[in-house]
Amino acid sequence: MGIRTGQQYKEGLRSPREVYINGERVTDVTQYPAFRRPIEAIAKLYDMKHDPRHQATLTFPSPTTGDLCDICFMPPKNAEELGKKTAAYKLFAKSTYGVMGRSPEFMNAHIMGIAESSKFFGKWGQQFEDNMNRYFEYVRENDLFLTHALGTPQIDRSKASHEQRDLFLHLGVKEETEEGIIVRGAKQLATMGPITDELLVFPNGRAFKEGDERYCMAFAIPVSTPGLKMLCRQPFVPNDDRNVYDHPFSSRFEENDAMVVFDDVLVPWERVFFYNNIEAANTMRFNADVSIHATHQATVRKLVKFGMAAAIASKLTDSVKTNVFPQVAERVGIIIAMLKSHESALFAAEQCGEYNDNGNWRPNKDFLEAQNILYSKNNEVIVDLIKQMGAAGLMLTPSGSDFFGPESENFQYYFSGANSDGFHRVQIAKMAWDFFGDAATQRLLHYERFYIGDPMFYAAGYSNRANIREWLDLTDELLAQGREQFSAKVQ
Numbered sequence: 001m002g003i004r005t006g007q008q009y010k011e012g013l014r015s016p017r018e019v020y021i022n023g024e025r026v027t028d029v030t031q032y033p034a035f036r037r038p039i040e041a042i043a044k045l046y047d048m049k050h051d052p053r054h055q056a057t058l059t060f061p062s063p064t065t066g067d068l069c070d071i072c073f074m075p076p077k078n079a080e081e082l083g084k085k086t087a088a089y090k091l092f093a094k095s096t097y098g099v100m101g102r103s104p105e106f107m108n109a110h111i112m113g114i115a116e117s118s119k120f121f122g123k124w125g126q127q128f129e130d131n132m133n134r135y136f137e138y139v140r141e142n143d144l145f146l147t148h149a150l151g152t153p154q155i156d157r158s159k160a161s162h163e164q165r166d167l168f169l170h171l172g173v174k175e176e177t178e179e180g181i182i183v184r185g186a187k188q189l190a191t192m193g194p195i196t197d198e199l200l201v202f203p204n205g206r207a208f209k210e211g212d213e214r215y216c217m218a219f220a221i222p223v224s225t226p227g228l229k230m231l232c233r234q235p236f237v238p239n240d241d242r243n244v245y246d247h248p249f250s251s252r253f254e255e256n257d258a259m260v261v262f263d264d265v266l267v268p269w270e271r272v273f274f275y276n277n278i279e280a281a282n283t284m285r286f287n288a289d290v291s292i293h294a295t296h297q298a299t300v301r302k303l304v305k306f307g308m309a310a311a312i313a314s315k316l317t318d319s320v321k322t323n324v325f326p327q328v329a330e331r332v333g334i335i336i337a338m339l340k341s342h343e344s345a346l347f348a349a350e351q352c353g354e355y356n357d358n359g360n361w362r363p364n365k366d367f368l369e370a371q372n373i374l375y376s377k378n379n380e381v382i383v384d385l386i387k388q389m390g391a392a393g394l395m396l397t398p399s400g401s402d403f404f405g406p407e408s409e410n411f412q413y414y415f416s417g418a419n420s421d422g423f424h425r426v427q428i429a430k431m432a433w434d435f436f437g438d439a440a441t442q443r444l445l446h447y448e449r450f451y452i453g454d455p456m457f458y459a460a461g462y463s464n465r466a467n468i469r470e471w472l473d474l475t476d477e478l479l480a481q482g483r484e485q486f487s488a489k490v491q
C-alpha cells in the first residue's frame with residue numbers, strides 16, 4: 001500500500017476504540033473537539049507525502065513492493081542518506097512549527113531503529129526477531145501512526161512492580177494461551193494514544209528486579225484491540241474554537257496523553273517481541289540502534305523549535321525596539337547561539353556516525369545524547385530569557401477582535417509598536433506567549449524534560465555510556481608524569 005493520505009489516516013481512526021476523556025467515552029475521536037485540530041495537523045503531514053512539491057523529500061521506494069513509503073522508515077546507508085532524512089524531518093516539523101513532539105515521524109524513526117536491532121530479540125528465540133522484522137514491515141507498508149507506552153503507573157515508586165498492592169497494577173502477563181499472552185494492568189503513558197493506530201509496549205530501561213519477570217515484555221497491538229482502554233488527561237484546550245491569531249500553537253497542536261489500561265488483552269504470539277525476560281527488559285532501551293534514530297528525529301524537531309524561539313525573541317524585541325539595549329540584545333544572542341550550537345551538533349552527529357551490524361549508518365550516539373541532555377535545560381533558560389525581554393508586553397495582550405471592536409482606534413494606537421500598529425505588534429507578543437506560556441505549550445516543556453525517560457537516570461547513564469577515552473588517556477599521561485619522579489620509591 002505505501003503512503004496514506006490524511007483522509008485514510010482519519011478513516012483508520014474510526015476503528016472501534018475505548019477512549020475516556022473529561023467524564024465521557026468518546027466513540028468517534030475524529031469528531032471530539034479536543035482532538036479535531038491535532039488530527040487535522042497530523043492528516044496534513046500524511047497529505048504532504050502526496051504533494052508533488054514534497055514527495056521526493058518525504059518518501060522512498062519500499063524495498064519489498066517498490067511502492068512509495070514514508071522516508072522516516074528508511075534505514076540510511078550512509079551520512080548522505082541520513083542527511084536526506086534530516087531534510088524530511090525538518091519539513092514535517094516546520095509544518096507544526098516544532099511544537100508537536102509526537103507527530104508520526106518520531107515513532108516511525110523509532111520502530112525503524114528497533115527493527116535495525118531485531119537481532120537483539122533473536123537472542124531469546126528466532127521467532128521474536130522474525131516478529132519484529134515482520135511488524136516493522138507491516139507498519140512501514142501500511143504507513144501506520146504509532147504511540148508507545150514504556151513506564152509503569154506512579155502509584156508507589158518505593159516498591160518494585162511485583163511488590164505493588166495488587167499483582168496487576170503494573171502491566172503484567174496474566175497467562176499464556178495458544179493464541180498468545182493475556183496481559184492485565186496499566187502502562188504510563190501514551191502521548192497521542194487516542195488518535196494513533198498502533199500501540200508499542202516495551203520497558204523504559206529502569207531496572208527490573210528478581211520477581212518482576214511477568215512485567216518484562218515487549219509487544220505491539222492495534223489501539224482498537226478489545227480490552228485496551230485509553231484514560232486521557234484533561235485537555236488544556238477542550239474545544240476547537242481558538243483562533244490562530246490569538247493562539248497560533250495551542251489552537252492546533254495540543255498532544256493528549258493517556259494512561260493505557262489493559263483489561264485482559266490478548267496479544268497474539270506474532271506480536272510478542274519478548275516476555276517474562278528481565279535481561280531483555282533491562283537492556284533493550286540502550287541496545288544498538290533501538291533509540292538513536294528516534295533521538296535523531298527529535299533533535300531535528302528541536303532544531304525547528306529552537307529556530308522558532310530565536311525568531312520570536314528577535315521579532316519581540318524589535319517590535320518595541322528593546323533590542324537597542326545591549327543586555328536585551330545579549331539575551332537574543334544567547335538564544336541564537338543555542339540554536340546554532342544545536343544545529344552544528346546535529347550535523348556533526350550525522351557526519352561522525354558509524355556503520356551498524358546491518359551495514360547501515362547510525363548517527364553519533366554520544367553527540368545526540370549530549371544534545372538531548374542539554375536541550376531541556378536550554379529550554380528553561382530560553383523561557384526565562386524571553387520572559388525577561390518581553391516583560392509586561394507578554395501579558396498585556398488584548399484579543400484580536402478588540403482591534404475591530406468598539407474601541408478599535410485606541411487599541412490600535414496605544415498597543416502599537418515602534419514601527420507597527422497594535423494589531424501587528426500584539427500578534428507577535430501573543431505568538432511568544434503561546435509558544436511557551438499557554439498550558440498546552442507548558443506541557444510541551446514538561447514533555448521535553450521527560451520524554452526520554454527520567455532525565456536524572458538518562459544523564460547518570462550517559463556518564464558511563466559516553467566515550468571520553470581520549471581525555472581519560474590524557475589525564476593518565478599527566479598522572480604518570482607526576483609519578484615518574486617517585487618511580488624509584490613507588491612499586
Ligand SMILES: Cc1cc2nc3c(=O)[nH]c(=O)nc-3n(C[C@H](O)[C@H](O)[C@H](O)COP(=O)(O)OP(=O)(O)OC[C@H]3O[C@@H](n4cnc5c(N)ncnc54)[C@H](O)[C@@H]3O)c2cc1C
Nearest residue numbers: 148149150151154157189190191446447450451453454456
Ligand atoms: C508530557 C509527557 C509525555 C510523555 N509521553 C510518553 C509517551 O508517549 N510514552 C512513554 O512511554 N512515556 C511518556 N512519558 C513518560 C516519561 O517517560 C516519564 O515521565 C519518565 O520516564 C519519568 O517517569 P515518571 O514520570 O513515572 O516519574 P517517576 O519515575 O515517578 O519519577 C518522579 C521523581 O522521582 C525520582 N525517582 C523515581 N524513581 C527513582 C529511583 N528509583 N531512584 C531515584 N529517584 C527516583 C525521579 O528522579 C523523579 O524526580 C511522558 C512524560 C510526560 C511528562
